[in-house]
Amino acid sequence: MPVLEISDLITAVDPRSGRRLPVSRGEVIRRLDEAGDARAARIVAGLPVDRDGLLDPCAVDSLLVGVHAELQRLSEELRIGDRLLHLLDPLFRAIRESSGPGPYRLVDVGCGLGYAVRWLAATHALGPDVELVGVDLDAALVAEADRLARAEALDCHFVHGNAFDLPEAATVYISTGVLHHFRGPALTEFFRSQAASPALAFCHFDIAATSLAPIGAWIFHRARMRHPLGRHDGVASARRAHSDETLLRAADVPGITPLLYEPRGAANPFCTTLRPIIGVRPQLEDPFRRSLGRAARRLFDADHLVGRSR
Numbered sequence: 426m427p428v429l430e431i432s433d434l435i436t437a438v439d440p441r442s443g444r445r446l447p448v449s450r451g452e453v454i455r456r457l458d459e460a461g462d463a464r465a466a467r468i469v470a471g472l473p474v475d476r477d478g479l480l481d482p483c484a485v486d487s488l489l490v491g492v493h494a495e496l497q498r499l500s501e502e503l504r505i506g507d508r509l510l511h512l513l514d515p516l517f518r519a520i521r522e523s524s525g526p527g528p529y530r531l532v533d534v535g536c537g538l539g540y541a542v543r544w545l546a547a548t549h550a551l552g553p554d555v556e557l558v559g560v561d562l563d564a565a566l567v568a569e570a571d572r573l574a575r576a577e578a579l580d581c582h583f584v585h586g587n588a589f590d591l592p593e594a595a596t597v598y599i600s601t602g603v604l605h606h607f608r609g610p611a612l613t614e615f616f617r618s619q620a621a622s623p624a625l626a627f628c629h630f631d632i633a634a635t636s637l638a639p640i641g642a643w644i645f646h647r648a649r650m651r652h653p654l655g656r657h658d659g660v661a662s663a664r665r666a667h668s669d670e671t672l673l674r675a676a677d678v679p680g681i682t683p684l685l686y687e688p689r690g691a692a693n694p695f696c697t698t699l700r701p702i703i704g705v706r707p708q709l710e711d712p713f714r715r716s717l718g719r720a721a722r723r724l725f726d727a728d729h730l731v732g733r734s735r
């Protein structure tokens with residue numbers, strides 16, 4: 426049976442135009458019932474609808490903004506900013522060394538409330554030659570990300586739309602907590618579209634698929650999140666997490682060298698929460714490894730996944 430996340434079902438946008446599409450509450454409940462998730466169906470049954478049974482878009486927006494605000498605590502406690510910087514700083518140093526001076530553009534795919542981009546902007550950690558952009562298909566989340574950035578006068582911006590349809594190319598794509606939303610061929614397509622763009626690299630953090638991940642997610646979301654939807658989706662996303670092998674296979678697309686940083690076999694299972702799949706243009710691999718220094722021992726490719734580093 427498929428594991429579904431409520432937040433994926435209660436909003437719908439046309440991926441081309443970004444236009445909001447109406448969502449039938451009855452249809453969402455039917456899908457959750459079919460997936461055997463009576464608890465999720467009950468949560469959705471409590472959401473307000475109009476006379477035609479369509480979910481109230483304003484109520485859905487404020488619910489999702491609230492849940493993402495709670496989710497931001499996860500990013501804070503897992504020190505996502507520091508962990509991104511640990512890899513992005515050497516990555517941009519390698520890019521400067523091999524491609525010459527910027528400016529460069531970092532695009533956060535599915536930025537939600539923009540925590541990662543706002544953190545990078547607030548710390549000025551990547552330098553003034555890196556433009557920071559967050560993109561999300563959800564207009565309400567992007568509007569809130571923008572409001573939060575302006576409140577702190579941060580040098581970054583947010584765009585409503587498809588991250589792969591931007592008029593200006595990214596140098597590096599990143600994301601946090603997004604990969605598990607792409608399943609099967611859509612996951613390969615996710616990496617393929619980045620490889621087909623002029624981007625030089627990507628770095629996507631997502632939940633590591635360990636036997637402890639669902640129970641860890643349950644404890645964290647119980648302790649840290651109030652809304653039943655956030656609690657439900659937190660555990661569902663841990664159950665949907667991709668394995669290291671799946672990510673390395675899907676990211677093995679023409680023009681990209683895929684690497685996992687601290688994969689399962691190389692990390693303490695009690696500490697592994699999110700780990701990134703990194704993709705670099707082949708000519709960037711050696712400069713990136715040099716720039717990472719000793720930490721490059723924690724980079725693994727598909728041939729060396731279990732236990733051995735290069």
Ligand SMILES: C[S@@+](CC[C@H](N)C(=O)[O-])C[C@H]1O[C@@H](n2cnc3c(N)ncnc32)[C@H](O)[C@@H]1O
Pocket residue numbers: 493496497500534535536537538539540560561562563566586587588589600601602603606
């Ligand atoms: C679980 S949220 C993650 C939010 C955020 N990264 C965080 O860590 O809080 C996944 C987001 O990805 C967005 N998304 C999925 N595909 C996208 C695409 N191609 N372009 C822009 N946003 C996308 C969805 O709208 C959703 O808001």
